[in-house]
Amino acid sequence: MPYRTLRVALLLAFVSLLPGCEENRGVKIGEKAPSISGNDVQGNYISLPQMKGKTVVIYFWTDSCCGDNLKQLEPFFSRNRDRGLEIVAVNEMDPKEKILSLVSKNGLSFTMLSDEHSMLFKQYNVLGFPTILILDRDGVIREKVLGEMPTAKLEKLIERHLDTR
DSSP states (O other): OHHHHHHHHHHHHHHHTSHHHHGGGOOOTTSBOOOOEEEOTTSOEEETGGGTTSEEEEEEEOHHHHHHHHHTTHHHHHHHGGGTEEEEEEEOSSOHHHHHHHHHHHTOOSEEEEOTTOHHHHHTTOOSSOEEEEEOTTSBEEEEEESOOOHHHHHHHHHHHHTOO
C-alpha cells in the first residue's frame, strides 16, 4: 500500500510540472497585456492600443472590498495624467448603476469598465480583489499586485514606472 501512495504522489508532482498547468496562473510580468476594448460605463470607447505610450494601471475591483482604496487614487491620477498615466478600473459583480453612482459621488475621472460577463476577469485569470497590473508604455506588464496595498506604496510603485521612458 505505501508503494501505491508513493506512485500517486509522484504522478501528481509530475502532472503539476506540465506546461499546461502554467496557464492557470494568469498573466505574467514581462508579457504583453491581453487586449481590452469596449465601452466604459459612460459609453466612451476605450482600448489598450489607444493607450500606447502611456503607463497604464489596470485595477480589477469590486465595491465590497476595494471601492474605498480605488477612490483614493483619484488625486494621484489627476496630478499625473499629463505625465502619461492612465487608470482602467475593471469592476465585476456590481451593477453599472452602482459604478456610475460611485464615479459621480466621488468625482472619479479615470476609466471605469463594467465586466458584466466576467470576460476580462477570465482573460486575465483574476483570482481575487484587488488585482492590480502596471503596464509600461508598450503595454507590457511590469508589476502585478495581488490584494490590498497601502495607497502611498502603490503610488510609489506607479511613479517608478511613470519616470521610465
